[in-house]
Amino acid sequence: MVKVELKGVTKRFGDVLAAGDVSLQIEDGEFFTFLGPSGCGKTTTMRMIAGLEYPDEGRVFFDGEDVTNLPSFRRNTGMVFQNYALWPHMKVFENVAYGLRIRKVDGAGLKKRVDDALELVHLGGMGDRFPSQLSGGQQQRVALARVMVINPSVLLLDEPLSNLDAKLRVEMREEIKELQRELGITTIYVTHDQEEAMAVSDRVAIQNHGVIRQVGTPSEIYSFPRDVFIATFIGRGAILEGIASLSDGGPRVDLGGFTVDGVDTASAVGDGDRAACVMRPESFSVTEPGEPSNRLDGVVEWSSFIGPYREVKFNVGGTTLLVDVPPETETPVGGSLTVYIPVRRTIVLPWDEVK
Amino acid sequence: MDLKKTIRTLKRELDAMTAIQTFIAYAFLLVFLIAPLVLMVGQAFVYQGGTSFRWFVDLLSSPEYVSFTSRGGRLFEVRRGVMYLWGHDYGILLNSLLVAFFVTVFCSIIGVVAAMLMGRYRFPGKGIFRVLLLIPLLATPFVNAYIIGKLFNPRGGLINYLLVDLLHILPWRLDIDGLVGVILAQTLSYYPIIFLNVLASLNNIDPSVEEMAENLGARGLRLFRTITLPLFLPGLAAGAIIVFIFSLEDLGAPIGFTGARANPLSRKLVSYQVYSSFAEALTGSFSPKIAALAVIILFIAVAGFLIIRRYVNLRTYAMLSKGGRWSPRLRTPSVKTRVAIILSLLFLVTLASMPQIGTVILATSNWAISGTLPTKATGQYLGTLISDSDVTRAIVNSLLYSGAAVVITVLVGASIAYVVARRDIPGRSVLDILATIPVAVPGIALAVGYFLLFSSKMFRGSILDPLLDPALLMVFAYSIRRLPFTTRAVSAGLAQVDKSLEESSMNLGADRPTTFFKVVLPLIIGHILGGAILSFVYSMSEVSTSVTLGALREDRVPITFFISQIVYGVAAVGSVSIGAALCVLLMAVQITAMAISNYILKQKVAFLGV
Ligand SMILES: Nc1ncnc2c1ncn2[C@@H]1O[C@H](COP(=O)(O)OP(=O)(O)OP(=O)(O)O)[C@@H](O)[C@H]1O
Numbered sequence: 001m002v003k004v005e006l007k008g009v010t011k012r013f014g015d016v017l018a019a020g021d022v023s024l025q026i027e028d029g030e031f032f033t034f035l036g037p038s039g040c041g042k043t044t045t046m047r048m049i050a051g052l053e054y055p056d057e058g059r060v061f062f063d064g065e066d067v068t069n070l071p072s073f074r075r076n077t078g079m080v081f082q083n084y085a086l087w088p089h090m091k092v093f094e095n096v097a098y099g100l101r102i103r104k105v106d107g108a109g110l111k112k113r114v115d116d117a118l119e120l121v122h123l124g125g126m127g128d129r130f131p132s133q134l135s136g137g138q139q140q141r142v143a144l145a146r147v148m149v150i151n152p153s154v155l156l157l158d159e160p161l162s163n164l165d166a167k168l169r170v171e172m173r174e175e176i177k178e179l180q181r182e183l184g185i186t187t188i189y190v191t192h193d194q195e196e197a198m199a200v201s202d203r204v205a206i207q208n209h210g211v212i213r214q215v216g217t218p219s220e221i222y223s224f225p226r227d228v229f230i231a232t233f234i235g236r237g238a239i240l241e242g243i244a245s246l247s248d249g250g251p252r253v254d255l256g257g258f259t260v261d262g263v264d265t266a267s268a269v270g271d272g273d274r275a276a277c278v279m280r281p282e283s284f285s286v287t288e289p290g291e292p293s294n295r296l297d298g299v300v301e302w303s304s305f306i307g308p309y310r311e312v313k314f315n316v317g318g319t320t321l322l323v324d325v326p327p328e329t330e331t332p333v334g335g336s337l338t339v340y341i342p343v344r345r346t347i348v349l350p351w352d353e354v355k
Numbered sequence: 356m357d358l359k360k361t362i363r364t365l366k367r368e369l370d371a372m373t374a375i376q377t378f379i380a381y382a383f384l385l386v387f388l389i390a391p392l393v394l395m396v397g398q399a400f401v402y403q404g405g406t407s408f409r410w411f412v413d414l415l416s417s418p419e420y421v422s423f424t425s426r427g428g429r430l431f432e433v434r435r436g437v438m439y440l441w442g443h444d445y446g447i448l449l450n451s452l453l454v455a456f457f458v459t460v461f462c463s464i465i466g467v468v469a470a471m472l473m474g475r476y477r478f479p480g481k482g483i484f485r486v487l488l489l490i491p492l493l494a495t496p497f498v499n500a501y502i503i504g505k506l507f508n509p510r511g512g513l514i515n516y517l518l519v520d521l522l523h524i525l526p527w528r529l530d531i532d533g534l535v536g537v538i539l540a541q542t543l544s545y546y547p548i549i550f551l552n553v554l555a556s557l558n559n560i561d562p563s564v565e566e567m568a569e570n571l572g573a574r575g576l577r578l579f580r581t582i583t584l585p586l587f588l589p590g591l592a593a594g595a596i597i598v599f600i601f602s603l604e605d606l607g608a609p610i611g612f613t614g615a616r617a618n619p620l621s622r623k624l625v626s627y628q629v630y631s632s633f634a635e636a637l638t639g640s641f642s643p644k645i646a647a648l649a650v651i652i653l654f655i656a657v658a659g660f661l662i663i664r665r666y667v668n669l670r671t672y673a674m675l676s677k678g679g680r681w682s683p684r685l686r687t688p689s690v691k692t693r694v695a696i697i698l699s700l701l702f703l704v705t706l707a708s709m710p711q712i713g714t715v716i717l718a719t720s721n722w723a724i725s726g727t728l729p730t731k732a733t734g735q736y737l738g739t740l741i742s743d744s745d746v747t748r749a750i751v752n753s754l755l756y757s758g759a760a761v762v763i764t765v766l767v768g769a770s771i772a773y774v775v776a777r778r779d780i781p782g783r784s785v786l787d788i789l790a791t792i793p794v795a796v797p798g799i800a801l802a803v804g805y806f807l808l809f810s811s812k813m814f815r816g817s818i819l820d821p822l823l824d825p826a827l828l829m830v831f832a833y834s835i836r837r838l839p840f841t842t843r844a845v846s847a848g849l850a851q852v853d854k855s856l857e858e859s860s861m862n863l864g865a866d867r868p869t870t871f872f873k874v875v876l877p878l879i880i881g882h883i884l885g886g887a888i889l890s891f892v893y894s895m896s897e898v899s900t901s902v903t904l905g906a907l908r909e910d911r912v913p914i915t916f917f918i919s920q921i922v923y924g925v926a927a928v929g930s931v932s933i934g935a936a937l938c939v940l941l942m943a944v945q946i947t948a949m950a951i952s953n954y955i956l957k958q959k960v961a962f963l964g965v
């Protein structure tokens with residue numbers, strides 16, 4: 001298992017910046033995820049770690065050793081491709097045995113290790129099939145077994161679940177997480193599904209236009225987005241624009257019809273600046289919490305029953321907010337409603353047009 | 356910084372295997388394609404020891420080559436009950452261009468009409484026509500033209516007998532010969548090239564595009580002109596330029612007609628001129644004037660090819676279609692129209708497969724000497740294929756040359772395809788073009804270049820010296836000329852192998868050669884074999900270099916040279932029926948090959964087009 005480090009890694013394709021000055025440390029045994037919208041450079045960044053792409057600038061280190069120019073076949077990474085890339089002309093057994101044969105393992109040792117790997121992904125006895133005779137989920141497991149069998153020092157997973165249906169996706173991601181925990185292998189994961197990223201990762205890096213915007217644990221990123229892009233990309237709820245004024249307690253934002261107090265997580269908002277105010281729907285409550293809070297009085301515009309909660313479009317002084325309330329709350333359209341949100345959950349960020 | 360990066364990239368991309376592949380490809384193309392042609396171009400500018408345009412000026416100003424008034428010939432002239440269709444002689448160079456032009460126009464008309472009928476209408480017997488329309492692709496070099504000449508002979512030709520004596524449809528007998536004969540023979544053998552290209556484009560048109568236009572009110576001709584035609588035009592252009600080049604370099608028709616009728620007009624073509632000058636070449640000298648002539652057609656062919664290729668690349672509309680039905684629009688016309696369609700296709704198919712049918716009849720009967728119709732079946736001519744030692748030797752020679760050529764062309768073609776598709780090295784687009792350009796290089800130009808280069812001082816007395824032994828040169832000529840087939844077949848295979856299949860292998864620790872042999876090769880082996888079979892077939896029936904370089908040593912002649920000598924009437928073995936028997940053998944080889952690649956390898960290798 002190794003520690004992976006990127007220092008100032010940059011990669012361009014013509015005018016497109018696929019990785020912009022990416023500097024990161026991924027700890028030994030960590031489950032680390034790159035999350036970002038399509039085309040932001042996640043795959044490219046991962047491919048540079050795998051040695052399938054080479055940076056224009058910057059260096060890549062494995063356990064402090066510079067591997068920037070090492071070809072892929074010398075790096076001992078195990079990459080699972082988005083399309084699985086199983087070799088259609090080889091049976092499952094041969095697909096999995098491939099890396100071992102390259103490493104000159106053969107005979108009984110080879111058979112045992114391949115069988116163990118197939119067992120590990122619950123595919124025992126399927127070795128005799130061709131990839132085309134497997135379901136999508138099974139193919140995905142073969143792809144996983146194929147890299148696990150060589151004991152890679154880093155496991156690289158590029159949107160491994162994107163071809164599966166919703167239910168299988170949840171099942172497989174739990175299996176992967178389980179396996180990773182058991183083996184303690186450094187794992188780098190790429191996805192554009194935020195829920196998936198949140199569910200499995202120790203830490204997440206949010207990337208946009210090649211640049212890493214924030215690195216942190218899922219809850220850090222969710223609760224304390226560093227900029228408007230992240231706040232928009234992660235989680236639900238409206239981002240409101242206003243003018244900030246600073247007091248000793250923290251920033252207060254004038255949102256037109258009303259004002260709220262909040263916390264400046266990026267410490268970048270100045271007095272009189274345009275500011276963005278992020279209030280997650282689930283941070284609201286209908287009873288006053290025992291901490292400093294903002295009280296909002298408004299009118300219900302529309303409400304819908306989701307199950308665990310009721311989603312309400314809520315108009316305060318001409319501004320519409322999204323608010324989750326307990327499912328049993330009475331919210332007739334046009335009726336008035338009062339909700340509270342703790343100050344520490346009211347995030348104030350410098351305003352920025354999201355591109 | 357940028358230089359450093361380039362060097363770094365090069366160091367990474369140019370591993371041992373890529374380096375070897377690239378080196379072999381370039382070396383092969385340099386020695387057997389570029390050097391001979393460059394030398395030929397150089398020679399064409401040599402005059403009395405200096406450099407001069409003299410030969411070109413000579414050619415273009417002499418009426419023998421370029422004349423704006425007829426130097427003889429007959430066209431639509433009726434004399435004593437015979438209508439003469441020979442064409443007029445406007446000088447050798449203009450004749451060649453005019454013939455190629457008319458062949459291209461006629462092939463385009465026939466090809467487009469046939470493709471529209473096959474691609475847009477439903478009628479009984481369509482499946483059979485699909486096969487019959489392709490019969491002319493079976494190469495029966497020289498014999499095909501000979502048979503057309505024979506059928507349209509005013510004295511005892513079968514067609515004249517049928518139309519005039521038996522059915523009294525025509526008031527005079529037809530005498531199709533000379534340049535018109537060449538045009539007819541070439542049109543009948545080349546129209547499938549355009550037919551296939553246009554049909555492929557038609558099938559590629561998203562039906563909803565046409566439906567949309569109809570929906571907006573476009574109908575019939577207007578729909579055809581505004582939507583359908585522009586969409587298949589690239590396919591038509593691609594097929595048309597190939598037909599033009601093939602006609603320009605064709606030797607089969609001029610030699611075949613000369614054999615049938617001895618009308619000197621059918622020889623007044625550039626290809627024939629270059630061919631006949633190889634007789635002098637035996638003495639070791641070669642007229643720079645002929646080199647200049649070859650340079651002119653080389654230039655026209657290559658320039659035309661590159662221009663069209665560019666246009667086709669620009670105009671290949673990707674059909675973006677989301678959902679909806681994706682089967683070609685087929686209309687079921689009225690009964691009357693259906694009958695008309697079937698009759699016209701029947702007429703075309705009968706006319707176009709006359710050479711192939713005639714070849715079989717010629718080979719299995721006494722038709723060559725019996726007059727209008729054969730009177731007796733015989734197996735004696737097919738028998739000579741194994742009993743006559745000269746004939747057998749020609750067959751063995753062709754098999755050996757073609758076999759060797761296939762090995763070379765597969766090694767080089769697969770390397771080029773792989774490097775072009777997968778490696779990021781400078782100059783790979785040059786490699787790509789060089790591997791395609793042989794389609795456009797007239798075989799006779801290549802033959803002249805080979806002769807000039809390899810009989811020069813540098814190679815004199817070596818195993819490549821054609822005056823000593825032309826066998827190896829024919830092998831290399833075949834492999835160069837068929838290189839585009841293999842390269843394209845392998846490229847098509849590689850296009851289906853996702854790059855990630857290779858990357859995952861390298862990711863698991865396999866280096867590039869291991870990855871190539873364990874992952875890539877097994878996945879494209881079908882395409883490689885398909886390309887190899889195609890190259891083999893087309894090497895067996897190769898004409899231009901076989902009849903020129905092959906002439907240089909008697910015991911090295913290939914099949915096609917042998918056929919040309921028989922048809923021309925200069926071979927010792929005599930009967931043209933033996934030539935036909937050899938053509939039957941060629942057809943059998945082709946049919947077997949097509950069957951293997953269609954049914955065993957499941958490859959539909961598209962074999963002609965830009
Ligand atoms: N080989 C290439 N040549 C040119 N441009 C490329 C290449 N590979 C990637 N790009 C471009 O670089 C950018 C980043 O691509 P990348 O595949 O890393 O995105 P991604 O974040 O993985 O997206 P997705 O979620 O859609 O897979 C994109 O704009 C893409 O078009």
Ligand SMILES: [Mg+2]
Pocket residue numbers: 042043044158
């Ligand atoms: Mg990606």
